[in-house]
Amino acid sequence: xxxxxxxxxxxxxxxxxxxxxxxxxxxxxxxxxxxxxxxxxxxxxxxxxxxxxxxxxxxxxxxxxxxxxxxxxxxxxxxxxxxxxxxxxxxxxxxxxxxxxxxxxxxxxxxxxxxxxx
Amino acid sequence: xxxxxxxxxxxxxxxxxxxxxxxxxxxxxxxxxxxxxxxxxxxxxxxxxxxxxxxxxxxxxxxxxxxxxxxxxxxxxxxxxxxxxxxxxxxxxxxxxxxxxxxxxxxxxxxxxxxxxxxxxxxxxxxxxxxxxxxxxxxxxxxxxxxxxxxxxxxxxxxxxxxxxxxxxxxxxxxxxxxxxxxxxxxxxxxxxxxxxxxxxxxxxxxxxxxxxxxxxxx
Numbered sequence: 001x002x003x004x005x006x007x008x009x010x011x012x013x014x015x016x017x018x019x020x021x022x023x024x025x026x027x028x029x030x031x032x033x034x035x036x037x038x039x040x041x042x043x044x045x046x047x048x049x050x051x052x053x054x055x056x057x058x059x060x061x062x063x064x065x066x067x068x069x070x071x072x073x074x075x076x077x078x079x080x081x082x083x084x085x086x087x088x089x090x091x092x093x094x095x096x097x098x099x100x101x102x103x104x105x106x107x108x109x110x111x112x113x114x115x116x117x118x
Numbered sequence: 119x120x121x122x123x124x125x126x127x128x129x130x131x132x133x134x135x136x137x138x139x140x141x142x143x144x145x146x147x148x149x150x151x152x153x154x155x156x157x158x159x160x161x162x163x164x165x166x167x168x169x170x171x172x173x174x175x176x177x178x179x180x181x182x183x184x185x186x187x188x189x190x191x192x193x194x195x196x197x198x199x200x201x202x203x204x205x206x207x208x209x210x211x212x213x214x215x216x217x218x219x220x221x222x223x224x225x226x227x228x229x230x231x232x233x234x235x236x237x238x239x240x241x242x243x244x245x246x247x248x249x250x251x252x253x254x255x256x257x258x259x260x261x262x263x264x265x266x267x268x269x270x271x272x273x274x275x276x277x278x279x280x281x282x283x284x285x286x287x288x289x290x291x292x293x294x295x296x297x298x299x300x301x302x303x304x305x306x307x308x309x310x311x312x313x314x315x316x317x318x319x320x321x322x323x324x325x326x327x328x329x330x331x332x333x334x335x336x337x
Contacts, residue, residue: 056239
């Protein structure tokens with residue numbers, strides 16, 4: 001199969017059967033924001049705002065570079081934002097303003113004491 | 119490069135990547151907070167729902183799956199119901215399914231060994247096992263489990279004899295799998311609680327075999 005053909009037939013996350021390195025038996029305790037992001041995903045699914053299938057498609061749509069460089073929950077939250085924009089539930093400007101507002105709540109120079117945790 | 123302001127004698131040194139990691143996390147953490155708060159302001163979700171779901175996530179651990187497996191080993195009728203409908207049998211034991219998934223329980227026998235994976239992302243029987251370990255979500259496991267499961271198993275220290283068939287089941291958004299490991303020999307007199315202590319997360323993913331002495335409490 002040519003390189004362009006395989007770009008079409010294999011989306012970036014469709015990796016079953018590809019060659020890969022040894023299993024690295026890594027794990028980590030979720031950061032509080034990661035757990036919160038997971039809970040947000042579940043609640044969005046309960047309300048049928050974003051279901052699991054849409055979430056997966058949303059991550060696929062980020063493209064190979066973002067999928068490769070962002071961590072697991074970073075991909076999720078960016079995918080959620082994109083899906084919510086597409087559905088007209090949020091606008092990019094609205095999110096940008098809210099992010100500035102959240103950022104402004106954080107004490108200067110301290111990045112590990114977020115003010116937005118539920 | 120190291121920062122030295124922590125310790126008087128340099129014993130509390132931390133490498134720099136840790137710092138840049140937390141700065142990078144900051145941006146996405148802010149995005150998560152912002153998205154969540156906007157949805158709450160629009161009354162599409164409730165703040166209490168998020169808090170409750172965090173508690174639900176915290177309450178799900180492989181100990182639940184171990185209880186299911188131990189019951190199946192001890193009670194043949196339950197085992198039959200579990201294999202017929204994984205979800206309803208788990209619900210019998212008070213394990214609620216907070217998502218829309220169905221659960222198929224795959225029984226290991228002397229002829230078949232089962233392994234579960236999600237090649238596309240990270241689907242996993244979360245109501246009974248909690249959240250998946252990172253290695254389950256990373257490329258090497260997802261890519262290779264379906265094409266060379268025996269090599270993957272060997273990397274976990276699990277060697278399956280050639281005459282035993284290895285079956286790999288690829289999870290989806292709607293259908294999740296749980297492996298019912300084989301009951302170790304020599305456990306005929308064990309109570310259900312003692313049996314459950316032999317059942318680890320990895321045995322229910324299928325990358326390990328249940329055995330006396332390798333369980334969660336090393337009975």
